[in-house]
Amino acid sequence: MQLLAIIIIFVVATAISSLVKSRSVIEGLAVAATGFSLLLASHIAYTVSVSGPYAPWSFFQIDALSAIVILIIGSISFAVTVYSVAYLRQETKKGIVGFTRVKQYFMLSNLFTVAMFLAISANSPIFAWISIEATTLSTAFLISFYNKPSAMEAAWKYLIINSVGLLLGFFGTLLYFTALGSDSGTDFVSWQLLLDNSDQLDPLLAKIAFIFILIGYGTKVGLAPMHTWKPDAYSKAPAPMGALLAGALLPVAFVIILKFKIITDASVGANFSQQLLIVFGLLSITLAALVMFNARNYKRMLAYSSIENAGIMALGFGFGGIGIFATILHLIYHSITKVILFLTAGNMLLKFSSDKINKVSGTLSIVPLSSALLIIGFLIITGTPPFGIFLTKMQILLAGMQTYPVVSGLALLFMGIIFISFLKHITAMVFGDSEADIKPGEDGLWLLIPPTVFLGIIIYLSFTLPPFLKTLITEATNIY
Amino acid sequence: MTLLFLQSLTAILFLTIIFLHLTKRNFSASVAYGIQSMMVVFFFFNSFLETPNTYLILVIIFTIIVKVILAPLFFIRLIKKHALAFNVSTYLNVPLTIIIMASLTFLAHLEKFNPLTNIVPAYHQLLSLALASIFLSLFLIVNRKGALSQIIGVLSLENSIVTFIIFAGLEKSPGMQIGVIFNILIWIMISTIFISLLYRHFGSLNVTDMKNLTD
Numbered sequence: 001m002q003l004l005a006i007i008i009i010f011v012v013a014t015a016i017s018s019l020v021k022s023r024s025v026i027e028g029l030a031v032a033a034t035g036f037s038l039l040l041a042s043h044i045a046y047t048v049s050v051s052g053p054y055a056p057w058s059f060f061q062i063d064a065l066s067a068i069v070i071l072i073i074g075s076i077s078f079a080v081t082v083y084s085v086a087y088l089r090q091e092t093k094k095g096i097v098g099f100t101r102v103k104q105y106f107m108l109s110n111l112f113t114v115a116m117f118l119a120i121s122a123n124s125p126i127f128a129w130i131s132i133e134a135t136t137l138s139t140a141f142l143i144s145f146y147n148k149p150s151a152m153e154a155a156w157k158y159l160i161i162n163s164v165g166l167l168l169g170f171f172g173t174l175l176y177f178t179a180l181g182s183d184s185g186t187d188f189v190s191w192q193l194l195l196d197n198s199d200q201l202d203p204l205l206a207k208i209a210f211i212f213i214l215i216g217y218g219t220k221v222g223l224a225p226m227h228t229w230k231p232d233a234y235s236k237a238p239a240p241m242g243a244l245l246a247g248a249l250l251p252v253a254f255v256i257i258l259k260f261k262i263i264t265d266a267s268v269g270a271n272f273s274q275q276l277l278i279v280f281g282l283l284s285i286t287l288a289a290l291v292m293f294n295a296r297n298y299k300r301m302l303a304y305s306s307i308e309n310a311g312i313m314a315l316g317f318g319f320g321g322i323g324i325f326a327t328i329l330h331l332i333y334h335s336i337t338k339v340i341l342f343l344t345a346g347n348m349l350l351k352f353s354s355d356k357i358n359k360v361s362g363t364l365s366i367v368p369l370s371s372a373l374l375i376i377g378f379l380i381i382t383g384t385p386p387f388g389i390f391l392t393k394m395q396i397l398l399a400g401m402q403t404y405p406v407v408s409g410l411a412l413l414f415m416g417i418i419f420i421s422f423l424k425h426i427t428a429m430v431f432g433d434s435e436a437d438i439k440p441g442e443d444g445l446w447l448l449i450p451p452t453v454f455l456g457i458i459i460y461l462s463f464t465l466p467p468f469l470k471t472l473i474t475e476a477t478n479i480y
Numbered sequence: 481m482t483l484l485f486l487q488s489l490t491a492i493l494f495l496t497i498i499f500l501h502l503t504k505r506n507f508s509a510s511v512a513y514g515i516q517s518m519m520v521v522f523f524f525f526n527s528f529l530e531t532p533n534t535y536l537i538l539v540i541i542f543t544i545i546v547k548v549i550l551a552p553l554f555f556i557r558l559i560k561k562h563a564l565a566f567n568v569s570t571y572l573n574v575p576l577t578i579i580i581m582a583s584l585t586f587l588a589h590l591e592k593f594n595p596l597t598n599i600v601p602a603y604h605q606l607l608s609l610a611l612a613s614i615f616l617s618l619f620l621i622v623n624r625k626g627a628l629s630q631i632i633g634v635l636s637l638e639n640s641i642v643t644f645i646i647f648a649g650l651e652k653s654p655g656m657q658i659g660v661i662f663n664i665l666i667w668i669m670i671s672t673i674f675i676s677l678l679y680r681h682f683g684s685l686n687v688t689d690m691k692n693l694t695d
Contacts, residue, residue, distance in 0.1 A: 126656045133663050137670050144674075149681045150692035156627065156674055163634050163667065164621060170660075171614070171641045177650045178599055188653065204595040 002040040002047075003060055003121055009033045010114035017107050023099055027085045030106040034078040034113065041074030041117075049468040049475075058188060061123035064475035065258070065328065069120045069251045072335045075457075076247045077113040079450040083343050084109070084240045086446035090350050096146070105145065105238070111138040112244065120252050123190045125173045128256055129166065132220060135249060136162045143237045154232035161229040162219055169216020175209035176263060178202065191259055198266035206267040213260045214276055220253035223314060224284040227307045234303035235355060239346025242299060246306040246342060247335040254313060254331065258480050261317070270320065277318035278400075282407055284311025289414035292421040298348070299355045301425055302341050305381055308418055309334045315411060316396040317480065323399030325477045330392035332469075333380070336458045337389065340377040343451040344370050348429070350443050357425050362434025367442050371430050373451050378426045380458060382419040388462035481526045483602070486647075490609045493519040493643060497616045497636055501577055506564050506628055510555035513632050517547035520639050523646045524657075535654035542661045550665070551635065554672045555628065562679050570623045577623060581616055588612035599648040606647045613640035627678055627685040631671045638664060 013033035017026045048054050048067035055061045062070060088105060091097045097105075115138055119131035136159065144155035176194050179201035198206075219226035234242045261273045288308035295301040309330070316327025345355075347370040352360045364371040383393040393415065400408035434440075442448060465473070496516040503509050521543050528536040558564065570577055587593075588611040597607040617640050621633035642660075645651050675685065682689045 124656075126653075126659070130659050130663050133667070137663075137666055140670060140674070144677065147677075148692075149690070152674075152677055152681050153690040153692050156678060156687070156690070159671060159674060160621070160630055160634065164618070164637065167634065167637050167641060171644070174641075174645045174648075174650045175596075178648070189656075202595055205599070208595060 001056055002044050003056060003062075003117070006037045006040050006117055007114055009036050010110045010117075014107050014110045017103060017110070021099075023102060026103055026106050030081045030110060031078075031085065033110060034074075034081040037113070037117070038074040038078040041070045045071040045472065046468055049471040052475075055123065058190070059123055059127065060121045061191065062121050063479060064472045065255055065480060066120050068328065068332065068469070068472050068476065069248075069255055070117065072251055072332065073113065073116050073120065073248045076244060076335060076339055077109075077116075079339055079454060080240045080244050080343075081106075081109065083243075083346070083447065083450040084238070086444050087238070087240055087346055087350065090443050090447070094350075094353075101145065104141065108138050108142050109241070109244070112142070113248075116248055116252050120255060123192075124188060125176070125191060125194065125256075125259070126189065128259075129170055129173055132169075132217070132253065132256065133163075133166050135252075136166065136220075139233075139237075139241070139245065139249075142241050143233045145238055145241075146236070148236075151236040154229075154236035158229045158233045161226070165216050165219025165226055167216070168212050169219075172209045172212025172216055172260070175205055175212065176201065176260070178205055179267075191263075194263050195266060198263050201263075201267040203268045206264050207272055210260060210264040210273055210276070213257060214280065217253045217257045217260075218280060221250055221257065221310050222284075222303075222307050223280045223310050224287040224307060227284065227287070230307060231300040231303040234306070235297055235299040239299070239342055239349055242302065242345070243339045243342035246302070246338040250306065250310060251331050251335060254310070258317065262480060274318045274320055277314040278404060278407055281311040281314030281316075281318055282411060284308065284314065285411050285414045285418075289417040289421070292418055293424070295421065295425060296357055297355050298357050298360065298425065298429065299342075299345055301357070301422070302338070302345060305341075305418070305422070306334075306338060308415075309381070312393065312396060312411070312415075315400065315407070316392075319396060319400040319404065319408075321399050321402075323396045324480060325473060326392040326395035326399070328473050328476050328480075329465075330389065330396065332461070333388045333392060333458060336454050336461070337377055337381045339454045340373055340451045340458070341381060343447070343454075344373045344377060347443065347447050348374070350447070351438065352435075357429060360429045361432025362430075364430045365434050366438055366440045369442055369448055369452075373448075373455060375426060375430060376455060377451075378422050382422050383415065384419075386462065388458065391462075481522075481529065483606075486523075486526060486603075486606060487609075489519050489522050490606050490613075490643065490647075492516075493639070494609050494613050494616070497613055497620065497640070498581060500620055500629070500632060500636060501570075501581060501616070501623070502574065506559045506626075507556060509629065509632055510552045510559065513555070513635060514548050514552035516636060516639050517543065517551070520642055520646075521548060523643055524651075527646055527651065533654060539654045539657045539661070542658055546661050546665045546668070547635075547639070551668050554668055555632070558628070558672055558675055562676070562685075564628065564679075564685060569625055571625060572623055580619060580623075584615040584619060585612040588615055599650075603647045607644060610640060610644035610647055614644065616640075625686050625688050627675055627687055630687065631668075631675065634671075635664070635668070 013029040045067040053063045115134035122128040140159045144151045179197040222230040288304040292304045316323045380387040383390045397408045496512045524540045589608045617637035
């Protein structure tokens, strides 16, 4: 029932937004819709932790990991929407966007959010695919939001690469249906039905299907070498959208890969999918490390950090064992930290009117609070102790040390390079000489509240896990 | 429908992709896509004859409306609006393109792909040709410099995949098919809007003119 309410709320908010001409009403509707959806998502997550998988109808099925991701989508979309209201008002003040663009922004972000909710809760792989495709379609116009040639180019690249990737994912999805035979007598193919029939799947076909799935949904996750759209899209989309793409969409697509992984594992054993995940994971970390050192754009740098963390998650699930609990925790930490970093990047962009690293310096004296958030965000995302990501990275690498010591060693080396690269760029931005013509001071309280709240959350979660969340992570570890 | 007839229809679908690789005219490419989609309609009709599921009639109607009529019309309107009679060239020259197409077709018929092409042993040849169509469509997307050709390439890839799943007997639910076709309709609408926007910004649909993302 809660899930249906979430869908209805967003559809109604979008429909009303398309009709009204008051900016405040559109903003209010978006905040209210995401706020209510956060409450409902929290209720769903709590219900799953207490009573197990939540399946209000045959079309929906929310297990422990999906419940975690639903909570992530709910909280990030609410924070991003609250921030977006203040952010877009500042942009309007500067003459960057007008009413029509703002209206388009909130309508599309509503649709994007509901598509993510549907994708993660869909009980059918085809329905999940349709919803993921819907996320591509709703975000394409958000990436081209500023209507500049570079933004158009990024959006086009995003549309084509993701569409091709998802078509390959679609092909892979349907290959799993061979397990059902031609007379399975059912029209509705659920994840559970595929899992129950996994022993009927030709092992070679299961392997081919998983490769297509990993390429297809891996494109959406941004695993190398299918990542090429990501730095362009993240850097050209409005900063709050970067937070939603990196923090919410990435885990949604990742969980869908994992749902196929358990079907594949049931058919051919875990070794095959684990090795593939390790290869793609290490490749992603390596690529991010090699590119980040020479990054010139801080939003692109965050995109590469997202590729690195997708790689770490792939490694974690590839290593298996104790690494899985740590990886799920890492997924949560990464999403929260990316919100802090992207929203802070938005504050920098508003103040300095540039996303180039060499054009942003001395931020500490101009926007001290945003700078503090940026520094802490950098420390968290690179795995500096005592924050939670330090522990999750170490646990993942320890899990790998037993079976894949070389891979773990290489991953550690590249994580070190990423830390140095990040440090180099962040220090240049924060401590350099400040521009004389930029007026010191933050642009608004509401531009600071959402990232600060998320900072509080990640610090809290670094030291303690609420029982319901611990139950969900433990349950998810048992399943995946 | 007899196997020979189905083979002929699949061959037509395959030939439309080869034509899409070689044609220089956007109008012909749009028509070729319409013809290709019509072949998919025939495959759905064959599926309907084999498994008389009345909902498949709905799928057939939706496919005709979206892929055979609306999509080519969208493209032709776009071509007229922006005077895009000729499409931009390919990255590889014609002889090299033909050699790669031949290689990909050969690849699809290798024994290595038997797990895929033997899902329904009776349709082995059809599945091999559908797999070759998938490979050629992917190559079409990467080899063409024109944005419109890339769109048609993506749609051709979708047609090839649908053809494959029909012959492999994997089209489980008409409802699912309708959902996918609806998705394709939205995709076509959005991508054609993007084509117009790209033309407005770059003055051409040549994707090599897009050089703003140099970081």
